[in-house]
Every structure is written in structure tokens, then in C-alpha cells.
Amino acid sequence: RGPDSYSPTGQATGMPAEFRAQRGAYLTTAQGLRLPDTDHSLKAGPRGPVLLRDHHLREKITHFDHERIPERVVHARGAAAHGVFRGYGNAAAITKAAFLAKGEETPVFVRFSTVLGSRGSADTVRDTRGFATKFYTSEGVFDLVGNNIPVFFIQDAIKFPDVIHAAKPQPDREIPQAQSAHDTFWDFVSLHTEATHHTLWNMSDRGIPRSFRTMEGFGVHTFRLVNADGGTSLVKFHWKPRMGVHSLVWEEAQLINGIDPDFHRRDLADAIEAGAFPEWEFGVQVFPDTPEQTFEGIDLLDPTKIVPEELAPVQPIGLMTLNANPVNYFAETEQVAFHVGHLVPGIDVTDDPLLAGRLFSYLDTQITRLGGPNFAQLPINRTHAQVNDLLRDGMHQTAVHAGAAPYRPNSLDGGCPFQAGTAAGGYVETPVQVAAAPRVRAAPASFDDHFSQPRMFWLSLSPVEREHVIAAYTFELSKVYEPAIRERVVRVLGGIDPRLSAQVAEGLGLPAQEQPGKPASVSASPALSQMGGTWPIT
Ligand code: HEM
Numbered sequence: 198r199g200p201d202s203y204s205p206t207g208q209a210t211g212m213p214a215e216f217r218a219q220r221g222a223y224l225t226t227a228q229g230l231r232l233p234d235t236d237h238s239l240k241a242g243p244r245g246p247v248l249l250r251d252h253h254l255r256e257k258i259t260h261f262d263h264e265r266i267p268e269r270v271v272h273a274r275g276a277a278a279h280g281v282f283r284g285y286g287n288a289a290a291i292t293k294a295a296f297l298a299k300g301e302e303t304p305v306f307v308r309f310s311t312v313l314g315s316r317g318s319a320d321t322v323r324d325t326r327g328f329a330t331k332f333y334t335s336e337g338v339f340d341l342v343g344n345n346i347p348v349f350f351i352q353d354a355i356k357f358p359d360v361i362h363a364a365k366p367q368p369d370r371e372i373p374q375a376q377s378a379h380d381t382f383w384d385f386v387s388l389h390t391e392a393t394h395h396t397l398w399n400m401s402d403r404g405i406p407r408s409f410r411t412m413e414g415f416g417v418h419t420f421r422l423v424n425a426d427g428g429t430s431l432v433k434f435h436w437k438p439r440m441g442v443h444s445l446v447w448e449e450a451q452l453i454n455g456i457d458p459d460f461h462r463r464d465l466a467d468a469i470e471a472g473a474f475p476e477w478e479f480g481v482q483v484f485p486d487t488p489e490q491t492f493e494g495i496d497l498l499d500p501t502k503i504v505p506e507e508l509a510p511v512q513p514i515g516l517m518t519l520n521a522n523p524v525n526y527f528a529e530t531e532q533v534a535f536h537v538g539h540l541v542p543g544i545d546v547t548d549d550p551l552l553a554g555r556l557f558s559y560l561d562t563q564i565t566r567l568g569g570p571n572f573a574q575l576p577i578n579r580t581h582a583q584v585n586d587l588l589r590d591g592m593h594q595t596a597v598h599a600g601a602a603p604y605r606p607n608s609l610d611g612g613c614p615f616q617a618g619t620a621a622g623g624y625v626e627t628p629v630q631v632a633a634a635p636r637v638r639a640a641p642a643s644f645d646d647h648f649s650q651p652r653m654f655w656l657s658l659s660p661v662e663r664e665h666v667i668a669a670y671t672f673e674l675s676k677v678y679e680p681a682i683r684e685r686v687v688r689v690l691g692g693i694d695p696r697l698s699a700q701v702a703e704g705l706g707l708p709a710q711e712q713p714g715k716p717a718s719v720s721a722s723p724a725l726s727q728m729g730g731t732w733p734i735t
Contacts, residue, residue: 226256266531267566268316271361272327275310276409276462277530278469280519282332282479288514291430291483292422294543296334297514304333305517306577308533309409309465312344313364314373319458321450323404323669325395328414328436329535330517333581336622340539341434342559346403347415349500350392352644354554360385360392379676387685390647390692391501397651397693400669402444402662408464410475411443418537418552419497421486421545421627429486429627431497431547433504435511439476447668466522474520480511488630490547496643498549502650529577534563545627569593648692655693667697671704684710 223231232253239251247254269275286300296303310327311318326345331338350360363385366373386392398404406412414436423429445453453460468475482504484492491497493508523529536559537552546552564570569592572578587603602609658666670690677683688710691698699709 226253227260266568269310269566270562271312272310272329273316274314274318274320275308275327275530276465277306277308277523277533278465278519279521279523280305280307280474280517282330282515282517284515285513288481289424291424291428291432291481292543293425294334294339294422294541295336296332296339296541298425298543300515301335303335304581305519306331306333306529306533307517307519308530308535309412309461318373319454320461321405321445321453321458323399323447323450323673325399325404326406326409326412328412330414330436331533331535331539331578332541334541335582336541337582337624338539338578338580339541339544340535340537341414341416342535342537342555343414343416343434343436345406345412345414346395346398347413347417347433347503348394348398348650349417349551350386350395351389351551352391352499352501352640353550354552354558355550356389357551357554357558360389379673380679380682383674383677383686384679384682387682387689390689391644393647393689393693394501394651394654397654397666400666400673401654401658402446402665403442404669405445405447405450406461407443407445408440409461410465410468411438411440413437413442414477417500418549419484419490419547421547422481422483423543423545423627429545431484431486431490431492432481435480435482436477436517437480437511437513439478446665447672465519469519469522474518476519477517478513479515479517480513482506482509482511484509491643496641498547499644500549500551501644501647505653528575532567532572532575533577534559534567534572534575536560536563540624542622542624548629571595651693655697663697667700667704670697670701674701674705683707 224235225231235253235257238247238254240247249255282296282303282305284297284300284303286298288294289298292298295301308327308329310329311320311322311324312327313324314322328343328345330341330343332341351357363381367381386396414434416434419431419433421429422432457463465475484497484504492504495502495504497504537546537555538560540546546556563572567575570588571591571593573580573584574593574595587605589598589603600610655663655666670686674683674686677686683705684707687698687702687705687707690701691710702709
């Protein structure tokens with residue numbers, strides 16, 4: 198590795214060379230003052246007291262004292278890599294986003310994560326995995342902040358603090374929920390049965406991936422794409438790993454957690470360093486943008502629902518290759534700031550109420566986590582497009598803005614070359630008709646079906662995969678202290694399949710629960726009911 202090579206693999210990193218730091222022949226202070234010695238404090242005699250006037254000692258220790266920043270409130274533990282996305286150039290019919298429509302090569306930075314563990318937690322725990330991609334496109338940054346599970350626990354972001362409080366470590370003992378006490382998590386998911394689908398995926402082999410390289414990724418929400426003629430469609434985004442989807446079995450996961458808690462981050466970095474670059478095909482499920490925003494009876498604004506690929510195939514529109522490891526974990530993996538609101542022309546959001554809360558949450562939390570409003574200037578977050586944003590000052594401002602009039606239009610800084618609003622190429626939100634309706638704090642009736650899709654997922658599993666699910670529920674619930682919570686979960690499982698409920702009950706030494714938590718027959722989707730019926734029930 199040469200002194201000037203920014204990437205350990207010699208690959209392009211997407212990080213411009215001017216951001217290299219710590220070069221030069223001599224050790225210096227932060228002010229560039231050359232230092233002959235950084236190992237001894239200044240003292241009054243070799244055995245005398247250390248002198249307060251030692252500015253190098255004070256600078257060195259003070260800086261060290263402030264090295265840590267708050268970890269992410271969720272997804273704190275992560276590993277990342279640089280790469281390139283190559284659009285196939287076949288998506289112009291649905292989006293004008295240049296990196297998809299024209300098949301441009303776009304640098305990317307991807308961060309994989311667990312959701313619940315702290316920065317120092319183990320990799321192979323049973324959890325959802327984050328799969329967040331930053332595309333440095335010619336038109337600005339586009340972030341796809343997804344997970345390896347296609348649905349989410351809740352349908353409305355207002356419950357996000359609640360589900361995370363229930364799932365994070367116990368407030369009194371700070372003992373993680375995973376592999377110890379589970380009462381609050383299982384209390385929450387059995388009282389909010391919309392969580393049943395996501396929880397079932399967690400209890401399946403998808404909850405313990407073999408490698409980041411063998412995970413699927415999902416945008417979860419439905420997004421709206423806009424083509425050059427203004428035509429819109431609704432889509433769900435998918436990443437399909439070229440290596441296929443592979444999981445650990447629970448015994449492996451537990452052993453690895455003890456032997457190598459860094460298993461997933463080591464696997465990713467080693468593979469890239471060895472030149473075995475992981476690849477994912479990027480695809481979309483496309484649905485007509487109708488006023489109802491439903492497809493085959495499925496509410497596309499409900500993030501607890503998928504659309505089966507049998508009903509809407511995933512159409513490949515690009516390939517991502519991860520080909521370079523970060524050089525510095527803190528500068529890149531820790532300081533990267535993803536946000537579902539980082540959009541480019543041709544990609545828009547929908548009225549999914551979970552997405553609405555996320556659009557607020559990411560910028561807000563990053564102002565705390567990254568120390569003020571200027572983190573877009575950090576090298577890993579910088580767009581590769583030009584910036585002319587009228588934002589000024591603030592903590593950690595590193596730009597030197599010229600000009601006297603940071604507002605538009607103005608008659609001082611050379612007139613007004615910049616047309617705000619609809620200038621060609623500008624981002625224009627899609628006009629969408631909002632229903633004339635009273636203000637309500639209520640979910641739509643189409644969000645009521647919490648069971649037909651978990652049942653469909655359960656029925657799609659092979660016998661050995663079902664055994665794993667039963668074992669996972671039995672193991673996790675055996676850690677729940679409160680009998681009423683165990684019994685309630687077992688009742689909810691009856692809403693998926695009475696046999697799943699009965700086998701978990703048997704494993705826990707509970708009587709079979711007669712009444713499922715919710716009627717098992719509720720289905721808002723005729724298409725899904727038909728599909729469920731066509732799959733064999735063993
Ligand atoms: C972080 C995904 C829902 C708030 C993340 C990250 C991912 C992610 C992948 C890690 C980003 C990184 O690697 O830096 C998702 C998905 C969701 C979801 C797929 C649902 C479909 C929510 C909701 C909220 C939320 C509903 C709040 C209303 C946060 C926050 C962070 C985060 C605050 C930490 C961000 C940071 O500190 O940089 N999420 N999330 N998420 N998410 Fe979500």
C-alpha cells in the first residue's frame with residue numbers, strides 16, 4: 198500500500214483525493230507547528246510537576262477527550278463500503294432520474310447495520326439489517342435507506358419511538374432484548390398486531406443473515422417515479438444479491454457471536470480486499486399510479502405489506518458492485534448521513550405515514566449526532582453535483598461563502614441568474630390530489646389486515662424453514678418473564694396459523710390457545726387470499 202493510495206485496495210473510493218489528511222514529513226500540532234517530541238509532557242525538572250503551560254499536551258488530550266460522537270439512536274452498529282452503480286439505461290419509461298434512465302455510472306457508498314445493538318454489539322444477532330445506499334448522482338445525492346426485510350413493524354411513524362423503546366435494552370439494567378429478557382418487545386408486538394408480519398420475518402432465517410453480501414435489500418415504502426413527460430408510476434425498490442440469499446442457523450449465529458462478534462464486518466472487508474466484490478442487481482416492482490394507490494387490493498401506502506413478486510415481478514434496472522473499503526471508519530462509516538428525503542428529479546415520495554415521519558426524523562437526528570447543520574459538507578456526505586444553496590454559517594461551517602446577498606432574487610450579486618422553482622432540471626414535487634377529508638388521528642380501514650400476509654409468508658416456507666421459525670419463537674419467548682405476554686403472543690400466532698401457535702405453545706409448556714389474537718380470516722386483498730389458497734399447507 199503506497200503512502201499516497203487513498204484506498205487500501207487501490208480502487209476508486211468515490212472520495213476525492215483532496216480530502217486526504219495527515220501528510221507531510223514532520224509531526225505537527227493542529228496549527229502546523231513542527232514538534233520534536235509527543236511522548237513527554239513539559240515538566241519542571243525530569244521528576245517535577247507537569248506544567249500547565251504545555252500547550253501541546255493540552256491540545257492532544259483535549260482533542261482526544263472529544264473524539265466520540267453520539268452513536269445513532271438506531272442502527273448504531275454498521276459496516277460500509279464504496280462502490281459503483283451502473284444503470285442498465287432501461288428505466289427511461291418510468292423515471293427521468295439520469296442515473297437510472299441514461300445508464301450512467303454512479304459512485305455509491307453503502308452502510309449495512311443492525312438496528313438495535315449499540316456500536317460495540319455483536320454482528321450475528323437476530324435482528325433486522327439496515328441496507329442504506331448513497332448514490333452520488335450527477336443531479337445530487339439520492340439515498341435509498343432500506344432494510345433487508347421488506348416490511349416494517351408499524352404503519353405510522355408516530356409509533357417509532359414506542360417500538361424502539363420496547364425493543365432497545367431494558368431501561369433499568371441496560372440488558373439487550375436480544376438473547377436475554379424480552380418482555381417489552383413481545384409486549385409491544387403482541388399489542389400492536391400490525392408488527393406480526395415484520396416479527397415473523399425476524400423469526401425466520403432472514404433474521405440471521407450469513408453475510409451482508411447475501412442479503413436482499415428493500416426500500417420498503419412505495420415511491421413515486423416521474424418520467425421525462427411527467428408520467429408517474431408507483432414502485433417498490435429491491436436489491437437482489439448476485440450470490441443469492443443465505444442465512445446462518447441459530448446455533449451457528451450464537452457460536453459466531455462468541456467467537457467473532459465482528460463476523461459480518463470482517464466478511465465484507467475481507468471479501469472486498471480479496472477482490473471478491475459483492476454485487477446486487479437493482480430492480481423495481483412497478484404499479485400504476487391510481488388515485489387509490491392500491492394494487493390487486495393491497496394498500497401500497499401500508500409499509501407492513503409486500504406485493505408478491507408473482508403479482509408484480511421485480512424488473513432489473515441496474516447493477517451495484519462494492520469494490521473499495523473505507524479508509525477511515527469514523528470519517529466515512531460513522532459520519533455518513535443517510536436521509537429518505539435526499540431525492541433527485543424523477544424520484545418522489547408517497548403519502549405512506551411511516552415515510553412521512555422518516556422525512557422529518559433523519560435530518561433532525563443528524564443535527565445532534567453530527568454536531569450542527571453543516572454535516573453535508575463532510576467529505577462522505579458531499580454531493581458530487583455543484584452546490585449553491587443559500588445556507589450560511591452554523592456550527593462547523595467549513596465553506597467560505599463569497600457575495601453579500603445570500604437571497605434570491607437580489608440586485609447586488611450580479612443580478613439574478615438563478616431562477617428559483619421550476620427552472621429546467623429542477624426538482625418539482627409531483628402534484629397529487631389530496632382527498633377532501635376531515636382531520637383524523639386514525640388509520641385507514643385498509644391498514645386493518647394484519648394477518649393475511651404473515652400467513653402467506655409462513656405458507657411459502659419449506660418445512661425446515663418452518664421448524665426454524667417455531668424454534669426461534671420458542672427460544673425467544675422462553676426468555677419472557679411475564680406469562681401473560683407469552684400467552685398473548687401465542688394467541689397472536691394463531692392468527693397466522695393455528696399449527697404455528699400450537700407448536701410454540703407446546704415448546705413453552707403452555708396449553709394450546711383457543712382464540713387467535715385477531716380473526717385469522719381477515720383479508721383486505723382478494724388476490725392474496727387466492728394466492729394463499731393455492732400454496733400447499735403441510
Ligand atoms: C437509521 C432504515 C423507519 C428513524 C436508519 C438506518 C437505516 C434505516 C438503514 C441506518 C442508516 C445508516 O446506516 O446510517 C429504516 C427503514 C425504516 C425506518 C427501512 C422503515 C421502513 C424509521 C422511522 C424513523 C426512523 C419510522 C423515525 C420516525 C431513524 C433514525 C436513524 C435511522 C433517527 C438514525 C440516523 C442517523 O443517526 O444517521 N433507518 N428506518 N427510521 N432511522 Fe430508520
